[in-house]
Amino acid sequence: MAPTFEHLREADLDEEEFDEDEVDISDLREKYEVQLEQGYDTFVVVDGLPKVTEEQKPKLIKFLLKKLNTVGRTREDQIYMPMDENGESLRFAFVEYSTKTEAANAVRQLDQVPLDKKHTLRVNKMTDIDRYGREGRIDENYVPPKIEPFTEKEHLRSFMADPSGRGRDQFVMYRGDSVGVFWNNEKDQPENIVERAHWTDTFVQWSPLGTYLTSVHAQGVQLWGGASWTRQRRFAHPFVNLIAFSPGEKYLVTWSNRPISIPDEGHPALSIDDDGKNYVIWDIETSKPLRSFAQLDAPAVAGEDPAARKVAKPVWPAFKWSADDKYVARMTPGASISIYELPRMNLLDKTTIKIEGVMDFEWAPATVQRDGVKSYEQLLSYWTPEIGSNPAKVALMSIPSKQVVRSLNLFSVSDAKLHWQSEGAYLCVKVDRHSKSKKSQATTLEIFRVKEKGVPVEVVDTIKDTVINFAWEPKGDRFVIITTTEPVGAVAVAPKTSVAFFCPEKPKKGQSIGNFKHLRTLEKKNHNAIYWSPRGRFVVIATVLNQQSSDLEFFDVDFEGEKPESEKDLSANLQLMNTGDHYGVTDIEWDPSGRYVATWASSWKHAMENGYHLYDFKGEQLREEAIEKFKQWQWRPRPATLLTKEEQKQIRKNLREYSRVFEQEDAERISSADVAVVEHRRRLLNEWYSWRAAVEEDVAEEREALGLPRDPVAALLQAKSAELGADGEQVIEEIVEEVLEESEEIVD
């Protein structure tokens, strides 16, 4: 029976006496208890502090807090600094952060950071002490670290010294499973320097200054160099697909389409923080990873299937370097650009630069000195499309100030491409515009003259056709474009293309460089690629990756001969020097000196006539070699010259003298090589004929011994003709009548 009011006893009413403690709620407690952070993941140990007394301690903590709070949140009472019996600190402190990630940030960003001139912070995770310290991993007795005696390393730039004294360039060839490095010997067989089978798994790549040869394996990337081609560095990025060096060869970006997965037992180079990341930025000098990044998800499009979004093609290079290796930037398409400062890899000013709609960006490829700007800056260009009523925009931003120093508004833009000239003097923006009806297309070239005061922008010609390729002359001020009538799409036969050359006019008064003008257009070509000599002046226009044609045309834009009258105001004189044809050519590369051009048909693209051709800058073919399973050719880059401008000028002045010496050397070498060849042939000939004489003598002897005629066939034939003669040789008499002359006379 349920208790009713009438039945209530006094004791039941007295709530005061109800003892909560007596109620057993341990099962509930267990179930609903809020789990507080148990481990020490939020704690870090800060070493390397100065020794302080009790009085100085608050001051130090305050000072330290400033540093510590740059990466997370912590308070004075969350810092514990133990003191010894003399009242002096033990030079370290325990710090508690509010979250695990902040603690991890502290370890990454504050470790090795100087506190003052004498002290450098060492920040470690509290849990690491447990990890490293357990199971007697630390010896009780201090053993001083053994310092290896200094051993001299091989000079990594020894390749600059050609043992033959001819200043030849090196190149690497990857064919079949074998990688070989060679000296270029022009017409002759290249001289092998090193040859290794299975040196790489996927491809090889030189570092931008030629110091290292990179091999790519499933386990990671290896750099090789020095005279004996030993391994110099190793970057263990599992299943790495692509790599990119910073221009100054200080850093390396590796990318794998598989997110990094750190096994439980740890990874030799990467830490648990790198788990799930795709990109790793490494410091080449120390072989240590600086920071890792996950792949960006493709921008969300409303109504799109989220599963389909994942397969968005990653753009490469995702990380773009400033010319001096000081900054690296990555764009989140449509939203922002994140710039990181090297070597700490911290976000510049701790924020990404929000740029609504940003489509693409490019660093200036060189440190540019703008007119009237004294302070240090790197330039960054980007463009944004039309958003709502706002026009499309191309902007130049100065880093680190993040100021937009020049911007240009554009209308009716369907696409834009940013092309920097190699010295950063010009930025050409190729703008594809559509008409209001969006039916017709046209392209304009907007050229920013970066070095001139106020960065004037010049518009060059409206081009009706689609521009499929654009290239600046390196270190120069001329450029080539390739246009085609129809938009490039899936068609059986690629449409004909036109090649147009542009150059500045001869400067007028007060101008350093004249306006850009159209020089000449070559119509009805098949060309689709432009390869300027790294020294400028010469350019190869080619048809690559084309089934039908494979023409190469070698042009000189500073031809020394007669100049057409109509072009006398232009600072170029175009001349077709030579044409070539390399069936199935897939790639073309100039050597770093601009003396030779290598063209090759790679088996990565197709299996027809794989191999390479070598041309000189004039387009004369020097060599061709068909090599099965030929994959890759790459010239070894050279670092920038150490000669001053004056010294270079001096050399140019005395070029005639030098070339005389070189020509003589060449002639001597060729003639001595010829002598060697002739000598070799003479030897072969003599060997052969002396061998023949010996054999003939032996055979004759043997025949004689057997009582056989010297020449069996002749003897048999003789016998047969004798036999035929015996049983009735036929004599055929032929009577030939020849009419010498026929004349008709009519006798009347």
Add this chain to the structure above:
Amino acid sequence: MRPILLSGHERALTQVKYNADGDLIFSTAKDQIICAWFSHNGERLGTYAGHVGAIWTVDVDPTTTLLASGSADNTIKLWDVKSGKCLMTWEFPTAVKRVEFNEDGTKLLGVTEKRMGHLGTIVVLDIKVDVNAQQNEEKAMTIVCEESKATVAGWSYLSKYIIAGHEDGSVSQYDAKTGDQLANYSIHELNTPVTDLQWAPDRTYFITASKDKTAKIITANDLEVLKTFVADTPLNSATITPKKDFVILGGGQAAMDVTRTSARQGKFEARFYHKIFEEEIGRVRGHFGPLNTVAADPTGKGYCSGGEDGYVRVHHFDKGYFDFMYEVERERANRLRQEAEQAQKQEQKQQQ
């Protein structure tokens, strides 16, 4: 050097052969007919009909009396060259891929295919060089190739050895009297078949062609490789030119791959190499299928080639061919001439 085009075959050529005088060319193709042609004008002398399968090989005895042929109908037939009459038929369990007379025409060897449980063999038949004689039906000898089947074979000088090229790229030497294997060396790349074997005029050395894109000159006595010629395409045939120190190689993209490639890629060219210097001298284009067989005129006046395209192209060399000489060769020729002249003078003196 305008070639004469012999278009008497309907299918791919398998072998072409000059007679010892160099005035006749015999050709066989997969179309079951042997043709005989006059080499100087390309006129057809006649055909030899009787085989009921593709004909793989043909050879003529040194006196141009008898003609031997081997076919996919598992027979070797002996023909009277003059009348075209089939004189004799030997039957075998499998196809015959190669026949060759020895230097005096008294022996004939045949290479039989490995198929249907039969091992490849080299058989030797005794021949009487007489159109009226009754030929011996029995095989004089059978060499069984247990390791790798023979693809080509031939007689050395004095019929001392039988030399065979094998499917695995090796070349072996057999005692021609006993059939014992005396030597077997890996000459060409492993498992690239030897596709042709042709003799120098005196049969003391020979040239082999292989799918490994090389041709090699090898001595008959100790199978020493003297010269190697490297081409950029699989080779089907190689021959040594008399008079001049050249070799001619023929080949091209394998027939089954031809439809997938353009003519420029097929490399359907006859290649001339210098026999002693191993250097390529020139190429002759013309065929639009791979060259299956090449043969040099024993008198040194020309050569002919038979292609997968069904044509035989007969070339007569120009003056330029005979004049062409390397500097060192000219040197040697001049020296020899001077020596000869001096010897002559001395003889005259002595006579006086």
